[in-house]
Amino acid sequence: MTAGSVASRAVRVLVIGSGAREHALCVALSSDPELTALACAPGNAGTRALAEPLAVDVADPVDVAGVATAWRADLVVIGPEGPLVAGAADAVRDAGIACFGPSAQAAQLEGSKSFAKHVMDAAGVPTARSWPVGGPAELETVLDEVGAPYVVKDDGLAAGKGVLVTDDRDAAVAHGRKVLDGGGAVLVEEYLDGPEVSLFAITDGTTVLPLVPAQDHKRRDDGDVGPNTGGMGAYAPLPWAPPGLVDEVLATVLQPTVDEMARRGETFSGLLYAGLALTSGGLRVIEFNCRFGDPETQVVLPLLETPLAGLLHAAATGTLAEHPPLRWRKGAAVTVVVAAHGYPERPRTGDPITGADGEGVLHAGTALAADGTVVSAGGRVLAVTAVSEDLAAARQAAYERVAGVRLADAHWRTDIALAAVEGRITVG
Numbered sequence: 277m278t279a280g281s282v283a284s285r286a287v288r289v290l291v292i293g294s295g296a297r298e299h300a301l302c303v304a305l306s307s308d309p310e311l312t313a314l315a316c317a318p319g320n321a322g323t324r325a326l327a328e329p330l331a332v333d334v335a336d337p338v339d340v341a342g343v344a345t346a347w348r349a350d351l352v353v354i355g356p357e358g359p360l361v362a363g364a365a366d367a368v369r370d371a372g373i374a375c376f377g378p379s380a381q382a383a384q385l386e387g388s389k390s391f392a393k394h395v396m397d398a399a400g401v402p403t404a405r406s407w408p409v410g411g412p413a414e415l416e417t418v419l420d421e422v423g424a425p426y427v428v429k430d431d432g433l434a435a436g437k438g439v440l441v442t443d444d445r446d447a448a449v450a451h452g453r454k455v456l457d458g459g460g461a462v463l464v465e466e467y468l469d470g471p472e473v474s475l476f477a478i479t480d481g482t483t484v485l486p487l488v489p490a491q492d493h494k495r496r497d498d499g500d501v502g503p504n505t506g507g508m509g510a511y512a513p514l515p516w517a518p519p520g521l522v523d524e525v526l527a528t529v530l531q532p533t534v535d536e537m538a539r540r541g542e543t544f545s546g547l548l549y550a551g552l553a554l555t556s557g558g559l560r561v562i563e564f565n566c567r568f569g570d571p572e573t574q575v576v577l578p579l580l581e582t583p584l585a586g587l588l589h590a591a592a593t594g595t596l597a598e599h600p601p602l603r604w605r606k607g608a609a610v611t612v613v614v615a616a617h618g619y620p621e622r623p624r625t626g627d628p629i630t631g632a633d634g635e636g637v638l639h640a641g642t643a644l645a646a647d648g649t650v651v652s653a654g655g656r657v658l659a660v661t662a663v664s665e666d667l668a669a670a671r672q673a674a675y676e677r678v679a680g681v682r683l684a685d686a687h688w689r690t691d692i693a694l695a696a697v698e699g700r701i702t703v704g
């Protein structure tokens with residue numbers, strides 16, 4: 277190694293964010309032999325064991341860049357969408373530091389559903405038909421033309437909670453009106469049937485490397501009922517996925533989207549997350565996200581054998597084409613989200629948690645109280661994860677770990693990955 281090569285490697289890595297996704301990133305990064313120092317800003321009670329906690333205002337790009345500079349980061353990895361849409365990656369790059377995450381402009385792929393639709397149209401990417409609605413009267417007309425099941429979306433960022441899928445016309449109207457009354461824009465969409473897949477790809481804006489597909493469980497309660505949440509659990513890989521799925525998504529969705537963004541001069545680098553429905557008419561994009569998914573990251577990263585810091589650094593520095601092919605562990609991973617009482621509407625915080633320091637227990641909304649106890653500090657509190665030789669064994673191990681956690685009135689789904697283990701998921 278020459279002296280000059282040190283600065284171009286990801287030896288000091290700073291992760292921005294405070295959820296279980298960031299905890300999973302810290303776990304994976306800390307096993308990269310190239311890494312010499314890891315920090316997480318602001319982090320949570322779990323990331324502190326692996327990564328130096330740094331105070332930051334994640335909503336302020338100038339502060340994010342300032343913290344990265346002061347800590348002498350070689351690479352900054354931005355977890356959540358909020359800072360990306362606000363321009364944190366631009367600010368970090370302007371400070372001369374490599375950053376894994378798209379520019380504010382490119383992050384509009386997640387930040388504006390109508391922008392994403394324009395890009396998909398131009399790139400020929402298959403997605404649900406959609407109709408922007410300008411006001412309450414138009415909302416009702418469009419809903420009646422499209423028919424049930426109704427899909428009504430907040431056009432902007434809503435932490436996974438801006439979408440209502442329902443057969444109830446009154447509820448569809450009420451949801452759309454609430455968004456419009458709050459000053460937001462509303463899209464009505466064609467309903468997509470079929471199982472959902474989350475496929476992540478690492479990209480430097482030109483080369484696109486897909487990861488293994490995962491499936492999230494978005495509804496709060498067993499049997500896929502209850503309100504939409506940020507995600508109640510996930511598993512990977514998908515034993516029921518059609519052969520060739522990843523290649524097809526790369527060819528028809530991921531590469532064309534990255535190429536279209538480059539053509540527009542809005543190069544997308546970082547993590548492109550395609551939320552897909554495998555409908556009877558073929559695959560369709562439900563949404564794009566501009567960052568690692570939560571909780572899918574908690575099951576995808578433990579299966580990745582390739583050192584993560586080098587991979588993310590290659591994406592951040594435009595050198596993915598020279599990166600060796602990704603290597604994957606055999607087996608499967610399952611994560612079960614332990615949520616606070618009242619999630620998602622009114623999560624209760626401040627409850628003590630015990631049993632949260634075991635292997636695979638990733639912290640989401642946790643904090644250290646003044647007396648050193650770990651307390652809940654958000655809606656999704658923990659993501660309890662296990663890797664094993666197959667999905668059934670990983671599922672069993674994850675639930676055994678959940679049983680070791682104590683959080684008053686906690687809620688978790690008992691059926692994460694169950695339909696897949698029982699062979700009940702069919703495509704087409």
Ligand code: AMP
Pocket residue numbers: 404427436437438439441465466467468469472494504551562563
């Ligand atoms: P989104 O925030 O766009 O990911 O949507 C959240 C969830 O709502 C998705 O994971 C789907 O379960 C559901 N959803 C969104 N759009 C559609 C659609 N067009 N058809 C059916 N379900 C949808």
Ligand code: GLY
Pocket residue numbers: 436492506507565568569570571572
């Ligand atoms: N798991 C859904 C998301 O990260 O948006």
